[in-house]
Amino acid sequence: MTTNDSRLSRRALLGGVGALGLTGVVGACSNEGRGGNSGLNNSGNQSGVRPAYVPYKGVKPDLDGAEYNIPNAFTRYPANPVRAIENPPGDGKPINVLGSTNTPVPPKLEQNRFWQELNRRVGSPISVSLTPSGDYAQKFATSVAGDQLGDIFQVGGVPQVPQLLETKAADLTPHLSGDNIKKYPFLANLPSVGWNSCIFGDKIYAVPVPRGAISSQALYTRVDLLEKQGLSDEVKSLDDFLELCKALTDKRANRFALASSPTLFVRNMFDIPNTWSEDGKKLVSYLEHEAHEEIFEFLRKLWSSGYIHPDAYSGQQVDLKIRFGNGSSPLVVDTFSGWPDYLQTAVSDQARIGIIAPPKHDGSGKGKIWLGGPTSNTTAISKKAEGRVESLLAYLNYLAAPFGTQEYLFRKFGLPVVHHKVVDGNPVLTAKGFSESQLGLKYQADEPWTIFLPEQKGNAEVQFNAMKEICPDAFANPAAGLYSETNVRKGSQLTSNIxxxxxxxxxxxxPVSAWADAVKKWKSGGGDKIAEEYAEALEASR
Incomplete structure (x- = not known):
């Protein structure tokens, strides 16, 4: 990168904040939007820059997901969790963090026992500036322009991300490349593919927050309500799905089969590729798939028949969980990571959750879901804090301590009695525990996701088996983790239009015929350019 490339325009930053820099996700709901999962690893493999991968083996899972490329599952937290980090990682100085949140802001430090205890265990006072995820791009751009990023910051979606990181973020390459990362064993435990989003020009500028298969979307079902009506959750075709929706809908009882439009689930029945597909050295958008007119005809039928909740297009994401939890909509499409929330919103202790795997639309076999992106977001350290890089990396390493450790137990469940109760030997968050612990820690750094659902016995096995069935054959996004400047600048508006x-x-x-014209406008308005940039980045990464 030249000196000129590194100059950041305040106008460019504030003018392009509408786009979150998603890795190719155009017109699709994704957990990756929290901080702009954008990266370009053009030669990290060849140069030896990519951090070594050293998986943590301190705890044996009850259900091992490695063979299926899904998270490990645990049915019980170890009775005597190991202490993974002997000394507090902090250096005694304040650690200022800029990040996003998807939950209500927690109580202030003075009234927050969890926060106070976190500061004690870290060995540095943590100051967190949290912004709702939907507003974070604007907050991030303003913070960059005002030179107020803090010591650690969640990388947001703004134009010129490579140049921004070169200018504003500490170069972590000497600390994390190759075997150097072994000094931070829990960062070394992060899957190798996640670092795609952190490497620019043979330098590491950030730490990935891993997700992967757990962020894949699937069709949730209230098994208990289906059984009450004598209905099967085995769907073998598009017609089967229509009949199930019809049977579950009872307008007089204010019950509608679907909490929202099952657009992605229906696309899964037609083997629509995950955002992009490769055609030689070119990338083709899923928007161009020929099956879309048939898909829309079916979705229109669901809507016109009243099988989709009438407020599906006017509410918030949390409303989906409420409808599912109170039984007014027994089917909903969401990510696997939302499972704990659905357990917490269920109004009945007898509620049982399951997953319906997508069939092929014509009944000829199994459909394929879309595999979730490898990262939720990335976290960088300010260039102003270069003198404290080792301490700040140690702090991120602390936040990434894996399941089975004392550090994980505190980070996720707080203090016993104060923040969680023990049910059948497992920690279960109380309302106070949930409220006080929402400091956005899991978007600063996190372990590879673990399936652990202590709220209701048996759910860990159910979720693991569902993922085991449908995730190994899922479509991956070939552009996941790559960077497109045009997508950052125009992707949000193009997505909104589609x-x-x-x-x-x-x-x-x-009419359904409007789709073809909309796709043409998407392509000419920037979609084709985004495809070219991702294809170039994909080729360079090999």
Missing amino acids: DQVTDDIIQGRK
Whole structure:
């Protein structure tokens, strides 16, 4: 990168904050939008920059997901968890963090026992500036322009991300490349693919927050309600799915089969590729798949028949969980990572959750879901804090301590009695524990996701088996972890336009034929350029 490339325009930063820099996710709901999962590893493998991968083996899982590329599952927390980190990672100085949140802001430090205890265990006072995820891109851009990023910051979606990191972030390469990362064993435990989002020009500028298969979306079902009606959760075709939705809908009882439009689930029945597909050295958008008109005709039928909740297009994400939890909508599409939330919102202790695997639309076999992206977001250390890099990396290493350790137990469940109760030998968060612990820690650094659902016995096994069935064959996004400047600048508006046409078609405000024209506009408005940039980045990464 030249000196000129590194100059950051305040106008460019504030003018491009509408795009979150998603790795190719155009028109699709994704957990990756929290901080702009954007990266370009153009030669990290060849140069030896990529950090070594050293998986943690301190605790044997009850259900091992390695063979299936899914998270390990545990049915019980170890009775005597190991202490993984002997000395507090902090250096006694304040650690200022800029990040996002998807939950209500926690009580202030003075009224927050969890926060106070975290500071004691870390050995440095933690100051966290949290912004709702939907507003984080604007907050991040403003912080960059005002030179107020803090010591640690969640990388947001703004233009010129490589240049921004070169200018504003500490170079972590000497500390994390190759075997150097072994000084931070729990960062070394992060899957290798996650570092794609952190390497620019043979330098490491950030730490990935891993997700992967757990962020894949699937169709949740209330098994208990289906059984009450004598219905099977085995769906073998598009027609089967329509009949199930019909049977579950009872407008007089204010029950609608689907909490929201099952657009992705239906696409899964037609083997629509995950965002992009490779055609030689070119990338082709899923938007161009020929099956879309048939898909929209089916979705229109679900809507016009009243099988989708009438407030599906006017509520918030949390409303989906409420409808599912109170039984007014027994089916909903969401990520596997949302399972704990669905358990907590269920109004009945007898509620049982399951997953319906997508069949092929014509009944000829199994459909394929979309594999979740490898990272949720990335976290960088400010260049202003270069003198404290080792201490700040030690702090991130602490936050990534894996399941089975004392550090994980505290980070996720706080103090016994104060923040969690013990049920059948397992920690279960109390309302106070949930409220006080929402410091956005899991978006600063985290371990590879572990399936652990102590809220209700048996759920860890159910989720693991569901993922085991459908995730190994899932479609991966070939552009996951790559960077497109055009996507950062224009992707958000292009996505918004396509989403609006999608909603209009499903609700009958526009004909199905409007889709072809919308895709043409998407391509000419920047979609083709995004495809070119991702294809170039993909080729360079090999």
